Amino acid sequence: MRRRHALALFGASTAALTAPSVHAQQLLDVKFTLDWAFQGPQAAFLLALDKGYFREAGLNVTMDRGFGSGDVPVKISSGAYDVGVGDINPTIRMRLERPEVDLFSPFLVYDATALAVMTLKRENINTPKDLEGKLIASPESDAGRQLFPAFARAAGIDASTIRWQSVTPQLREPMLAQGRANAITGFITSGIFSLRGIGIAEPDIVTMKFSDVGADFYATSMITTRRFARANPQAITGLIRGLVRAQYDSLADPAAAIANLRRREPLTNVELETARLRMSLEQLTFTPHVRRNGFGQVDTVRLQRSIDSVRAAFGISRPMAASDIYDPSFLPPASALKLA
CATH class of the missing domain: 3.40.190.10 (Periplasmic binding protein-like II)
Structure with a gap:
């Protein structure tokens, strides 16, 4: 009887241990x-x-x-x-x-949409038209960069005059802060706060949202x-x-x-x-x-x-x-x- 009781307890214990893994296999x-x-x-x-x-x-x-x-x-x-x-x-x-x-x-x-072009006051870029002839830093996979032609078309600017610098995501905001680019593209939730995180005062950040020019994606x-x-x-x-x-x-x-x-x-x-x-x-x-x-x-x-x-x-x-x-x-x- 003691042996049967021990086997029963062992069986119950084994079931308790294996149940999660069986459930996990069903996920x-x-x-x-x-x-x-x-x-x-x-x-x-x-x-x-x-x-x-x-x-x-x-x-x-x-x-x-x-x-x-x-x-x-x-x-x-x-x-x-x-x-x-x-x-x-x-x-x-x-x-x-x-x-x-x-x-x-x-x-x-x-x-x-969170898409925007961001720059700093010192660059004297106050309107989309001011971006013509400027250098914009952005990863190639950035949605703002990929959709910049739509922003340019809506804003009435010549996108062919824009020069692009491909950078890793980690270097995008530092490139702007260091003066190695005139502007960046990205989400406002990324660019604005990442610039603040490396010491740029919020009043010094200029933001041009895609939605501001009618690219309301x-x-x-x-x-x-x-x-x-x-x-x-x-x-x-x-x-x-x-x-x-x-x-x-x-x-x-x-x-x-x-x-x-x-x-x-x-x-x-x-x-x-x-x-x-x-x-x-x-x-x-x-x-x-x-x-x-x-x-x-x-x-x-x-x-x-x-x-x-x-x-x-x-x-x-x-x-x-x-x-x-x-x-x-x-x-x-x-x-x-x-x-x-």
Whole structure:
């Protein structure tokens, strides 16, 4: 009897030890790339991962830092990643130029574009026209650089006069601060705060947003392939649900989101990254439109206008409908997209 009792206890113990691994085997592995380094705007995505929102949906997500929105569609289309987040416009350009690529977005995160040209007062660049003949430093994968022709077209400037210096993401802001470039392109949440982080006073920073000249693009979006989405529709819906929950969590408690970020990046400048996160939430994510209607209420006329602006900027004759790049059929119920 003692032997049977011991075997029973051993069996129960073994079951308790193996149950998590069996459960883990049932999770779907998803390789997820961010658009940039682990900074304030990326804190909400990391929060969704670390709070277990994806695991609740049956997903084992590995999330890596990114190197620019222009790099995201390249990596996903190559199969290096299943899903990612990045400015949607480089993906639009890729789809226009390579119709065989099956990338699309099932969820738009940012309702407003973060793209901008940034310079310093000492450069005497006060309007887009003043950029003509100047040197702009930027990574080749930067969405602002890739979409600069659309900015130039909207602003009425001659983009052919602009000289470009290709730099790594880490050198972009230092190049401007050191006077080795006249301006940079990028997200306002990256450029402005990174300049502040290396000692540039905020009043000395001049920012020209793409939206200020009429290039009012949709921005950071979830990107994947139709092949992956059709094979794993519940996974796409689960990812969206988790991302939405984490965006609302970050809005309610930015300090907690940054504290979670700091656990991954111990050298995080809490004050700077909190300000960066707040800007992304208040100016780009939770616009008045999203606050009224919740996520997922995309203006397809505006999206089509953005597609046509990209086409015109790059001289692409092939048309593309908004429905080819954005498919809301994977969204969770409306109740999960709006704060109660």
